[in-house]
Amino acid sequence: MKSTALRLFVFFLMGVNGYAQKELTSELYRTYDRYKESTLNERRIKHKDLQPLIYNIAKDTLFTVKKVGESIEGRSISLISVGTGKINVLLWSQMHGDEPTATQAIFDIFNFLESDDYSEEKKEILNSLTLHFLPMLNPDGAEVFQRRNALGIDINRDAAMLQSPEGKILKKMRDSLQADFGFNLHDQSTYYNAERTEKPATISYLAPAFNYEKDTNSVRENAMKVVVFMNRILQKYTPGQVGRYNDDFEPRAFGDNIQKWGTSAILIESGGYPGDVEKQEIRKLNYVSILSAIYTIAMGNYKDMPLEEYGKIPENDRKLFDLKIKGATYRLMGHDYILDLGINRLEVDNKDHSGFYYSSRVIDQGDLSTYYGYETLDATGYTLWPGKVYPYVVKSMMELAEVDINFLLKSGYTYIRMAKLPESPNEANLPIHLLGMDYNVPDFHLEVGINPTFVLEKNNKVRYAVINGFLIDLSTGKEDFKNGLIYR
Known part of the structure; x- marks a missing residue:
């Protein structure tokens, strides 16, 4: 007892x-x-x-x-x-x-x-x-x-x-x-x-x-x-x-x-x-x-x-990406291929290591059905095209502030050339890349290691832009954008 x-x-x-x-x-x-x-x-x-x-x-x-x-x-x-x-x-x-x-x-x-x-x-x-x-x-x-x-x-x-x-x-x-x-x-x-x-x-x-x-x-x-x-x-x-x-x-x-x-x-x-x-x-x-x-x-x-x-x-x-794009159509040498893309936003420290900016990369492509994303876009029916360089030179940051970036992205432009680039910071805070007068954008070839910058088109209309690995919904303006890049 x-x-x-x-x-x-x-x-x-x-x-x-x-x-x-x-x-x-x-x-x-x-x-x-x-x-x-x-x-x-x-x-x-x-x-x-x-x-x-x-x-x-x-x-x-x-x-x-x-x-x-x-x-x-x-x-x-x-x-x-x-x-x-x-x-x-x-x-x-x-x-x-x-x-x-x-x-x-x-x-x-x-x-x-x-x-x-x-x-x-x-x-x-x-x-x-x-x-x-x-x-x-x-x-x-x-x-x-x-x-x-x-x-x-x-x-x-x-x-x-x-x-x-x-x-x-x-x-x-x-x-x-x-x-x-x-x-x-x-x-x-x-x-x-x-x-x-x-x-x-x-x-x-x-x-x-x-x-x-x-x-x-x-x-x-x-x-x-x-x-x-x-x-x-x-x-x-x-x-x-x-x-x-x-x-x-x-x-x-x-x-x-x-x-x-x-x-x-x-x-x-x-x-x-x-x-x-x-x-x-x-x-x-x-x-x-x-x-x-x-x-x-x-x-x-x-x-x-x-x-x-x-x-x-x-x-x-280890099967997470910052951004996963599912089933996008990519045209190569006259043929269409269906690809998944895994994109990560990699941090680059400022010189004094007090902060950072992003320089993103395509980490993997092909069948990524066993992988996941913090953010995922089903791109079935969308065709991936390289972004274009805006044909007019922007003279100053003041003039750049007047540019309708969303309109440019909808027109397929992902780069703007400037007569004088800002000296700092190293990144552009607008959802588009900035180019120096002498910089030539390389021919686009979708492969692991490139900076993910392109547009996604459906029915002859650009619906999404990806700038430095950040997804921008051009119909709603929805984005969680941090920075583009400056190419000198």
Whole structure:
């Protein structure tokens, strides 16, 4: 009788804890804007952007801030710790300089922890755990918005040789803390989709393998269970948009080795979300996901997660384009062919790496029936024609402002020649390309690698224009256009 009563009491406590967990995670999403760090709202953040925030955090007695080393170019790398618990959790972000989404989310988490809200839940976290953050592990890469560090190596492939100071710092922190859990925070390509679906892999998770056989032990299983918990949370906000990253063992990678060294390693990859170029919605999902994981580790109820759910998370696939055009007719050497086109809008950084413009490319063509697009046009019955150069020279930007661009596009013109091109920026903000006086547009041949600029005609009428990979509906004016290009 006593045994039955005890079991019922345990189940009751589990239910109460589960309900409290569910309530907190819902609140994290709902109240996010209270804690969002407003000074970090674009992806191209730099080391100097973080220093005032770290300085202010250091003044709060809740946190301990310690400089733990420098990058190759001499930028400081800080460890920010909070909590008094026996379970050590290490979180590091931006070991790839062009993957900043989680760095922003970390500073949102600091704001949450500094606030007076949710005191009981935070007490549970900070009494059970000690959290250690290494935000922006690769500040030199972040400075020029590139994956690699100033030595030109991928820090995430430096766990074995430890050639880089940044890699040595991460290894030293993991070892000195003997971290129980480690969160490896990255961005992945926006072109990943959840396997066999058109949905982007907005967030992908992985409990990395620690050997080629992909064996599991208690360390990896704990990581898998935390992933299962986070997946359950995010399904509420991005149903079907969570993926599982490839778990092939990579003996040079930090995540795989950290798992092998005895820390339950969890990879979080931030992918794509429709209309979220600066990944601010995905940043919010990172915030909710990471804090929820921290809370379940503090409560210990991640241990109740069914391990078999981990393998049911769809694997990442890479079958998304920014724009997919289905079934367009393309005429070549007197014959008509039916083609699908896959187009991606590739970012080109400005000289100071503070912003970017798009220079798009045809990535694939032919039968793309197993691929998807963030935007898809069924071009059945439409013929694809190269755009033409407007026959009159426009003398100035003032004169260009008077030109009816929509009329030109409907007439099949996709280029305007100018007597004097603007000196900056490098891109044209109008939905048409600008040409210098001496520039000759190459003969059009539809092939992988070209800039996608053409018109789509049906019944002798141009209905759509594609300028630098952006689709413009000429009958409705509907567009989400960013920039054309300047050809000097």
